[in-house]
Amino acid sequence: MSPPRHSSGLPAPRLARTILIAALLGYALFTTTTVLSTGVSPTAKTAGVLLLLAVLALQFVHSAPGGSRALLPQKCLTLGIQTLLTYLPLVVFHAPWGTVSGYLAGSVLLLLPPPVAWPLYGITGLSMLTPPVLEGRPLIDGIHLAETSLLTGLVVYGLTRLTELITQLHAARGELARQAVATERQRFARDLHDLLGFSLSAITLKSELIHRLIPAHPARAMKEINEVLSIAGQSLADVRKVASGFRDxxxxxxxxxxxxxxxxxxxxxxxxxxxxxxxxxxxxxxxxxxxxxxxxxxxxxxxxxxxxxxxxxxxxxxxxxxxxxxxxxxxxxxxxxxxxxxxxxxxxxxxxxxxxxxxxxxxxxxxxxxxxxxxxxxxxxxxxxxxxxxxxxxx
Known part of the structure; x- marks a missing residue:
C-alpha cells in the first residue's frame, strides 16, 4: 500500500529522502570528476557526462516513492535503457565509469523479484572485471571497480528501502493516531449515551412524579426533589469522569x-x-x-x-x-x-x-x-x- 502523500512532508521522511538524494548526487559527482580527470578525448568526456545525467535521471525514477510498484513492462524498459547507458561508454569510448554500474546494481535489486534480482546484481558487479582486463590494466583495477559497483548498489538499495520504510512508518503512525481519536470519540459518545440516557430519564420521571405529589403530598415531593438533585449531581460527576477517560x-x-x-x-x-x-x-x-x-x-x-x-x-x-x-x-x-x-x-x-x-x-x-x-x-x-x-x- 502506498503511503499518503502528506506523510512525505514529515521531518523524518523528508530527512531520509534528502540523504538518499545527497548520496545519489555524491556518487554522480564522484563519477563526473573521474571522467573529467582522465586523458580521454573531449568528445568522450562530454558524452560521458551527458550519459551520466541520463543514468542519474533514471535512478531518481527507480528510487522514487512507488517506483518498485510500477508495471513489469515499464520496469523492464527503464532497466534496459539504464543497462545500455551504463555499458555504452565502456564499449564505445573506453571511458572510466566509476560508480555508475552501482546505480544499475541497485536498480536491479529495487525493481526485480529477489530470486532474479540478486543473481543479476552479482553479474552486474562481476562484469566490471572485464573492462580493465581488455584495456590491459592490472586485474586489481577490475576488482576495485567490481567491489565499488557492488557496494554502491547496496547503498542505493538500502537507502531507498529505508526511505520507503520510514515514510510508511510515519503514515502508519498517523493512521493509528486517527484511529485512536475515532475510538476515543466513540467511547465518549457511548459513555455519554449510557450515562445521560438513564439520568435524564430518571430526572424526567421523578419531575413528573413531583408535579403530581406537590398538591397532596408536599413532604414526599420534597424527598423526590432531593433525589432529583442527587441524580443531577451524580450525572455531572459521571460526565467529568467520562471526560477524564475513566469511569467505574x-x-x-x-x-x-x-x-x-x-x-x-x-x-x-x-x-x-x-x-x-x-x-x-x-x-x-x-x-x-x-x-x-x-x-x-x-x-x-x-x-x-x-x-x-x-x-x-x-x-x-x-x-x-x-x-x-x-x-x-x-x-x-x-x-x-x-x-x-x-x-x-x-x-x-x-x-x-x-x-x-x-x-x-x-x-x-x-x-x-x-x-x-x-x-x-x-x-x-x-x-x-x-x-x-x-x-x-x-x-
Whole structure:
C-alpha cells in the first residue's frame, strides 16, 4: 500500500529522502570528476557526462516513492535503457565509469523479484572485471571497480528501502493516531449515551412524579426533589469522569438505583442478587447494561412488572432484566435512538461476554448479559495501572 502523500512532508521522511538524494548526487559527482580527470578525448568526456545525467535521471525514477510498484513492462524498459547507458561508454569510448554500474546494481535489486534480482546484481558487479582486463590494466583495477559497483548498489538499495520504510512508518503512525481519536470519540459518545440516557430519564420521571405529589403530598415531593438533585449531581460527576477517560460503576449500586426508579414509576420490581467479587471492567459493563435496560423500559414500554436477576455461579455472572410491557410495533423515531443496545454489545464483547435481547412469546422483553466474573489475569489494580500509568498520562 502506498503511503499518503502528506506523510512525505514529515521531518523524518523528508530527512531520509534528502540523504538518499545527497548520496545519489555524491556518487554522480564522484563519477563526473573521474571522467573529467582522465586523458580521454573531449568528445568522450562530454558524452560521458551527458550519459551520466541520463543514468542519474533514471535512478531518481527507480528510487522514487512507488517506483518498485510500477508495471513489469515499464520496469523492464527503464532497466534496459539504464543497462545500455551504463555499458555504452565502456564499449564505445573506453571511458572510466566509476560508480555508475552501482546505480544499475541497485536498480536491479529495487525493481526485480529477489530470486532474479540478486543473481543479476552479482553479474552486474562481476562484469566490471572485464573492462580493465581488455584495456590491459592490472586485474586489481577490475576488482576495485567490481567491489565499488557492488557496494554502491547496496547503498542505493538500502537507502531507498529505508526511505520507503520510514515514510510508511510515519503514515502508519498517523493512521493509528486517527484511529485512536475515532475510538476515543466513540467511547465518549457511548459513555455519554449510557450515562445521560438513564439520568435524564430518571430526572424526567421523578419531575413528573413531583408535579403530581406537590398538591397532596408536599413532604414526599420534597424527598423526590432531593433525589432529583442527587441524580443531577451524580450525572455531572459521571460526565467529568467520562471526560477524564475513566469511569467505574457498581452493579450492586445500580440495582438499588434501578429499584428506586421503577418503584417511583409504579412498576412492581422483583430482584434476585447473588454476586461475589467482580473485576472493575465486568462490574462496570454489567452496571451499564442494567442502566440501559431500565432506561429503555421507562422510555419505550408500558410495563407493570419487572424482574432483575444478577447471579454469579461457577465463574460466570448472568444478568437478566425482564419486563411485561413490550410493544412489538414500537419504533423510536430519534436518529440516535437505536445506539444503546449496540453500545452494550460492544461493551460485553470487550470483556469476553455476550448479550442477548428481544421480545418473548408471552409479551415480555428480556435482556440477558453473561460474562466471566473476572477476565484472565485481571485485577482492579491492573486495570487502573493500564488506565493511569505511573507517568500520570491516560492510556
Amino acid at each position: 460503576m457498581s452493579l450492586q449500586q445500580e440495582i438499588k438505583t434501578a429499584r428506586s426508579m421503577l418503584d417511583a414509576a409504579g412498576i412492581d420490581v422483583r430482584t434476585e442478587v447473588r454476586l461475589g467479587a467482580l473485576s472493575l471492567q465486568v462490574d462496570t459493563a454489567l452496571a451499564t447494561t442494567l442502566r440501559e435496560a431500565v432506561t429503555n423500559l421507562l422510555r419505550h414500554s408500558d410495563a407493570s412488572r419487572c424482574s432483575i436477576r444478577a447471579v454469579q455461579q461457577e465463574g460466570l455472572v448472568r444478568l437478566v432484566v425482564e419486563n411485561d410491557g413490550v410493544d412489538p410495533a414500537y419504533h423510536d423515531p430519534s436518529p440516535h435512538g437505536g445506539s444503546g443496545l449496540g453500545n452494550l454489545h460492544a461493551r460485553m464483547t470487550a470483556v469476553g461476554g455476550r448479550l442477548e435481547s428481544g421480545p418473548g412469546t408471552d409479551g415480555t422483553f428480556r435482556v440477558l448479559a453473561e460474562v466471566p466474573a473476572k477476565k484472565p489475569q485481571e485485577t482492579t489494580a491492573e486495570v487502573r495501572q493500564i488506565m493511569f500509568p505511573p507517568n500520570g498520562s491516560a492510556a
